[in-house]
Amino acid sequence: MGRRRKLFFELPYSLEAPRLTNPSVGIDRLTERSDATFEMVITLLDAPDQRLLRAGVMLAHRVVDGLGDWYLDAPTWQPWLPTDHSEPLGAAGDLPDDLAELVRPFRRRATLGPVAAVTIERHSYSLKDPEDVSLGSIRDERITIRRGGLTTARFREVTLVPSPAMTGPQRRFLVESLTLVGGIQVDAFPDLVSSLGAPATGLTDYPEPREWDSKVSLETFVSQVFATRLQDIMRADLALRASELAQRVKDAESDEDASAEPAQGMGIEPLVNELSGLRHQISSLASVLEPSWRAGMENDLAAVIAQGSDRHLSALDERYYAVLDGLIAATRAPQLGDLSNRQAAPVLRQQLEAGTRILLDRCSKLRADSPDDAWEAALVATRELLGTVQGLGILFGKLARKFSKQLRKIQGLLEPAQPVPTWPAEQDLAEWTTAQAFEAGRALQRAGDTRDAARGRFEEEWPGLRRKIISLRAMV
Secondary structure, eight states, rough: GGGGGOOEEOOOOTTTOOOOOBGGGGGGGEEGGGGGGGEEEEEEEOOOOOOHHHHHHHEEEETTTTTEEEEOOOGHHHTTTOOEEEEEEEESSSOOHHHHTTTTTTTSSSSSEEEEEEHHHHHEEEEEOOOEEEEEEEEEEEEEEEEETTTEEEEEEEEEEEEEEEHHHHHHHHHHHHHHTEEEESSOOOHHHHHTTTTTOOEEEEEEOOOOOOBHHHHHHHHHHHHHHHHHHHHHHHHHHHHHHHHHHHHHHHHHHTTSSSOOOOOHHHHHHHHHHHOOOOOOOTTTTTTTHHHHHHHHHHHHHHHHHGSSSSGOOHHHHHHHHHHHHHSSSSOGGGGTSSBBHHHHHHHHHHHHHHHHHHHTOOOOOOOOHHHHHHHHHHHHHHHHHHHHHHHHHHHHHHHHHHHHHHHHHHHHHHHHHOOOOOHHTTSHHHHHHHHHHHHHHHHHHHHHHHHHHHHHHHHHHHHHHHHHHHHH
């Protein structure tokens, strides 16, 4: 089996074809394979910083012997993006809408344009013995890379593929022939991105979260929290785009077939849920994040989540891509000021402790006849602490889940205890009929009774909940 594996050689670009026949060892001739010989010109499309290539996404326009197509290859993003996918060049020659849509979360707000042109001249040959038995094949490729019209790299790659019929002496002769003319045998050729060099070889915008322990710095912890959320957002986004594309294809097919069932696309809720999760995490880290960065992200997230209620990806505008840009930047370098190098657990434990003190103080003062603003303040404190605990769950584990369970109970008791709508102003009442006013009065009375009952129930149950919260706080 060892004789049959492929062998790779890097050769000088301008070298004439070496002599690879030798009747004395039984290599009689080389026959060019016209079906595997061609010239290909690849124009790579990307943002100026080549963020698609850095993320493992190759988008290109290819021309092979005069025939053009569009090409997308993203093996690390399966099953959401295709691998080795091509589409014929349309009459207009523009990038197909479906491909542009699939790569949009990688491009975000940057413009797409040609960043490099790669020319590949491939010649393929069959090695034959005197009886016309195939001994294997040789693939000879000359590759030229141009940027901005200037040639930046030229290299030549030769691949030898022995067949089962190739003997040891024949194999040794071919290896010696290729190395004697300056060839260097290598284990594998560098991929195209490596050959392009910087910035295509830079770090991806979507790093895989790394393992960490409870002793990590705050910067590492926050970076990993955001890296995890970024991966989840991207997967939800790409799944949605793939679903909407599949739906459009099915809709087009159903237009041709009246009996076809209407296609059902995927809802936008999974993406909105991930964005809501990010908002909770940012809120939970409020005391350590740089205020202006946090405020900008929270404002953009609130707008994007509101847009998501339209249930279509097209409803998300540039602010969604601004959120992705902000999250990518924070994954690389969280805005933490002087706290970056401090240990994460003690710093965030202090934030959790402060939020718990506020909750205990506000809820312990509540009585059935407390003013409305006191009940509203207690609910705000509960929601904020719940967001903090949920956002830090990755750090505090099972304890965070227990804490969240108790906080949800408190929230469930406080929500029906909130103020009821006030009686309309006189100018509004003037437009009501007597029956409308009577029914509104009854509804208002029922709402007040429900509120009063909820406040009494909270006052009864609070002592037990308070003990549990204090017990959990001691364990943090």
